[in-house]
Amino acid sequence: MEISFTEKDLQFRGQVRSWIKNDYPAHIKQKQNNGEKLSKQDIIDFHKALSLQGWMGYNWPVEYGGTGWSSTQIYIFQKEFGLAGCINILPFGVGMVGPVIYTFGSDEQKKRFLPNILNFDTWWCQGYSEPGSGSDLASLKTKALKEGDHYIVNGSKTWTTLAQHADWIFCLVRTETTEKKQEGISFILIDMKTPGVEVEPIITIDGEHEVNAVFFTDVKVPAENLIGEEGKGWTYAKFLLAHERFGIAVVGASIRQLNILKDIVAGLKNPNLERKITELEINLNALEMLELRLLSDLENGGHPGAESSILKIRGTEIQQRLTELFVEASGEYALIYPGPHGHSNNQPAGPAHAAKSVSKFLNYRKASIYGGSNEIQKNIISKYILGL
Amino acid sequence: MNLNYSDEQQMLRDQIQKFCESDYSFEKREAIIKSDNGYDKDLWKMFSELGWLSVPFKEETGGLGYGPVELTILFEEFGKVLVVEPYLSTVVISGSILDNSNFSNKSKLIGSITSGEKHISLAYIESNQTFDHSSLSTTAISDGNTLIVNGMKSLVLNGGNADHIIASVMLDGEFALVLIDQGLSGYSSNSYPTVDGQTCAEIQLENVSVPSESIIAKGEDAINLLSEAINLATLCISAESIGCMTACYLKTVEYTKERRQFDQPISNFQVLQHRMVDMFIETEMCKSLLYKAMLECDSNEPTKFKSVSGLKSQIGTAGKFVSQQAVQLHGGMGVSEELLIGHYLKKLVAIDSLFGNSSHHLNKYISS
Ligand SMILES: Cc1cc2nc3c(=O)[nH]c(=O)nc-3n(C[C@H](O)[C@H](O)[C@H](O)COP(=O)(O)OP(=O)(O)OC[C@H]3O[C@@H](n4cnc5c(N)ncnc54)[C@H](O)[C@@H]3O)c2cc1C
Numbered sequence: 166m167e168i169s170f171t172e173k174d175l176q177f178r179g180q181v182r183s184w185i186k187n188d189y190p191a192h193i194k195q196k197q198n199n200g201e202k203l204s205k206q207d208i209i210d211f212h213k214a215l216s217l218q219g220w221m222g223y224n225w226p227v228e229y230g231g232t233g234w235s236s237t238q239i240y241i242f243q244k245e246f247g248l249a250g251c252i253n254i255l256p257f258g259v260g261m262v263g264p265v266i267y268t269f270g271s272d273e274q275k276k277r278f279l280p281n282i283l284n285f286d287t288w289w290c291q292g293y294s295e296p297g298s299g300s301d302l303a304s305l306k307t308k309a310l311k312e313g314d315h316y317i318v319n320g321s322k323t324w325t326t327l328a329q330h331a332d333w334i335f336c337l338v339r340t341e342t343t344e345k346k347q348e349g350i351s352f353i354l355i356d357m358k359t360p361g362v363e364v365e366p367i368i369t370i371d372g373e374h375e376v377n378a379v380f381f382t383d384v385k386v387p388a389e390n391l392i393g394e395e396g397k398g399w400t401y402a403k404f405l406l407a408h409e410r411f412g413i414a415v416v417g418a419s420i421r422q423l424n425i426l427k428d429i430v431a432g433l434k435n436p437n438l439e440r441k442i443t444e445l446e447i448n449l450n451a452l453e454m455l456e457l458r459l460l461s462d463l464e465n466g467g468h469p470g471a472e473s474s475i476l477k478i479r480g481t482e483i484q485q486r487l488t489e490l491f492v493e494a495s496g497e498y499a500l501i502y503p504g505p506h507g508h509s510n511n512q513p514a515g516p517a518h519a520a521k522s523v524s525k526f527l528n529y530r531k532a533s534i535y536g537g538s539n540e541i542q543k544n545i546i547s548k549y550i551l552g553l
Numbered sequence: 554m555n556l557n558y559s560d561e562q563q564m565l566r567d568q569i570q571k572f573c574e575s576d577y578s579f580e581k582r583e584a585i586i587k588s589d590n591g592y593d594k595d596l597w598k599m600f601s602e603l604g605w606l607s608v609p610f611k612e613e614t615g616g617l618g619y620g621p622v623e624l625t626i627l628f629e630e631f632g633k634v635l636v637v638e639p640y641l642s643t644v645v646i647s648g649s650i651l652d653n654s655n656f657s658n659k660s661k662l663i664g665s666i667t668s669g670e671k672h673i674s675l676a677y678i679e680s681n682q683t684f685d686h687s688s689l690s691t692t693a694i695s696d697g698n699t700l701i702v703n704g705m706k707s708l709v710l711n712g713g714n715a716d717h718i719i720a721s722v723m724l725d726g727e728f729a730l731v732l733i734d735q736g737l738s739g740y741s742s743n744s745y746p747t748v749d750g751q752t753c754a755e756i757q758l759e760n761v762s763v764p765s766e767s768i769i770a771k772g773e774d775a776i777n778l779l780s781e782a783i784n785l786a787t788l789c790i791s792a793e794s795i796g797c798m799t800a801c802y803l804k805t806v807e808y809t810k811e812r813r814q815f816d817q818p819i820s821n822f823q824v825l826q827h828r829m830v831d832m833f834i835e836t837e838m839c840k841s842l843l844y845k846a847m848l849e850c851d852s853n854e855p856t857k858f859k860s861v862s863g864l865k866s867q868i869g870t871a872g873k874f875v876s877q878q879a880v881q882l883h884g885g886m887g888v889s890e891e892l893l894i895g896h897y898l899k900k901l902v903a904i905d906s907l908f909g910n911s912s913h914h915l916n917k918y919i920s921s
Contacts, residue, residue: 294885297813299885300815300819300884301815301816304814304815323885324885367889367891368889368890368891369888369889369890369895370888370889370890370895370898372890376885437912437915437916438912492906496906497678497907498708498906499748499902499905499906500708500747500748500749500753500903500906500907501747502746502747514680515707523748527895527898527899530877530880530881530887530888530898531888534887535885538881538884539881540824540825
């Protein structure tokens with residue numbers, strides 16, 4: 166057994182660190198350091214900077230303009246970005262629809278969509294969930310009926326992250342009513358500017374606008390926007406789920422948060438809280454090591470599958486626990502409403518991190534719900550690993 | 554032994570329940586929160602007319618002479634619909650301090666509380682993070698018949714609406730509670746919304762000159778008045794939490810029976826059934842601790858502080874568990890601002906932060 170990275174991988178890590186140190190957009194870093202809210206343009210700027218470096222396709226093969234990195238390199242890249250507190254790379258384009266297009270799309274589609282993803286000229290959002298179909302995604306009802314060389318789409322999607330900024334949405338739609346509900350589902354790309362597409366904000370308990378309801382009324386979508394074969398959408402969606410394995414444990418970001426928390430708590434003389442933080446640190450060590458075990462498996466020809474559900478469950482539990490401890494470290498100042506300060510522009514007294522801590526605590530309740538809820542992840546483990 | 558409410562208590566409960574069910578819809582609450590004062594003056598007046606603002610006060614001072622049991626009845630019901638009216642700060646905390654004091658002007662002040670005319674807030678927190686409010690930097694220096702007060706108070710519940718505050722000060726080096734009018738020169742306040750839809754304020758006192766008759770109590774007396782009031786308030790918000798937790802499990806049971814996934818109500822899934830059972834059990838355990846603490850407070854047992862700490866410590870962890878699971882079992886709907894369910898989580902975060910969080914009370918329990 167051997168736990169260290171190779172010389173080459175360490176060199177690669179140095180490169181990543183150096184980019185973060187020298188080339189990460191300074192205006193974004195400054196805003197993040199000051200705890201300011203990032204604008205849409207900041208997020209675009211970050212992705213553009215990444216493109217410029219040629220790292221946007223960090224998980225793509227070289228032939229489609231990706232980096233062709235090994236699993237270890239992808240792991241190092243994501244970990245370092247997390248540790249440094251970089252903005253999250255939006256998964257919808259490069260992590261989700263991109264791989265589906267280069268794996269199942271036509272040459273025409275590859276030419277049309279892939280470069281825009283790598284340049285971040287198109288902001289993608291994910292239209293899977295519907296009001297009636299969350300965990301049971303295959304029951305989705307949004308219909309796409311073929312009429313000549315178009316599909317007419319009717320229905321609605323919900324919880325669509327950042328759809329308010331998106332140029333395009335990739336959707337699972339029902340093109341046929343079949344006995345087995347998975348079989349009538351297709352994967353289609355829709356321009357958000359098409360007449361009949363409407364986006365309505367959904368405000369979450371942290372007071373933020375991050376998710377939306379998206380409505381489709383007689384939306385005319387060119388048939389060439391359908392990916393692969395009609396009725397195969399479910400297969401593509403499942404492929405996509407298996408594709409994003411690492412990163413869901415967000416170990417890097419959690420280690421960073423843990424260290425920030427330790428600094429805050431160092432001055433508080435609160436042994437109870439210190440104990441809880443230590444317990445969390447041990448859990449985080451376990452998660453980090455589990456991720457490395459899966460990585461090693463992958464690099465040595467294995468095919469880890471449902472194990473990634475453990476990463477999702479424990480990763481989000483740790484993320485959520487961290488936010489709870491930040492709130493605890495805020496003491497009484499956790500009382501102040503984290504949203505925009507309605508009545509006054511003055512910052513209230515108390516620790517600087519307090520309002521943000523509560524806001525994040527509330528926001529991160531989502532982590533155990535989205536991307537396949539933690540209950541669903543446990544169903545997967547019990548079925549595919551324990552054989553129950 | 555009889556752990557049931559008396560007829561009179563049951564009547565009070567029915568009355569409050571009826572109000573909460575028919576006059577405090579989610580939409581109404583939202584509108585109240587967005588209004589300028591952050592509470593509904595008409596409802597406050599109605600509370601007064603129904604006698605609710607007189608509940609804890611002694612009969613000599615014009616109250617109904619009820620005690621902790623009646624207060625917890627009220628707060629449990631308030632918790633179910635998340636009432637934002639400032640009952641805690643004005644009636645429970647300031648009311649308790651005044652009612653138990655020998656303050657010369659107390660009857661008049663209590664009268665102004667029960668009639669719904671005035672709000673009084675306790676200002677005892679200064680900016681620190683440790684729940685320890687005995688070391689103060691706010692000072693009051695005697696100068697003939699007046700006191701000159703200087704300092705800054707933080708997290709004053711309903712402070713923006715307060716006509717007077719009761720401020721903790723070091724009065725010529727001794728701990729004291731002093732009544733200060735909001736209109737005095739050198740008094741300024743800055744109001745903030747709280748996470749649970751109420752408001753609190755930061756209050757700056759700059760060479761505020763108050764008459765020396767404004768001293769409510771000094772030394773041991775002042776310390777005792779403060780700890781009695783905070784203990785009672787802690788009991789009340791614990792009852793409020795139990796109202797929240799009860800609503801959380803009831804609403805979750807209802808939701809999971811209606812929400813269908815995989816061609817069946819999600820309440821069919823045993824893992825969710827057990828989760829809801831755990832939510833229910835946690836609520837019942839907290840309610841049992843509430844009964845213990847409430848009865849000890851009612852008969853003024855010396856153990857009442859310890860029992861309230863035990864209760865508050867459990868409320869912190871159980872409340873978080875129950876409300877987080879309520880959100881989790883609602884899926885995406887749980888994190889939507891448009892549903893009451895996520896607001897229970899916010900309320901329970903606020904309550905955990907008030908008067909000492911779970912760890913703080915665990916320590917207090919150990920050392921008492
Ligand atoms: C902040 C946020 C962002 C999101 N972003 C997107 C996005 O960009 N695009 C998108 O398509 N979707 C998005 N989603 C939707 C997300 O994927 C769904 O919320 C998730 O799949 C759960 O579905 P639901 O909300 O309908 O809950 P439901 O499926 O109704 O589940 C309710 C509860 O029942 C449990 N449950 C359901 N079935 C079972 C079972 N068989 N066994 C045990 N327990 C079960 C669940 O775990 C949950 O606790 C987002 C959600 C959130 C909260």
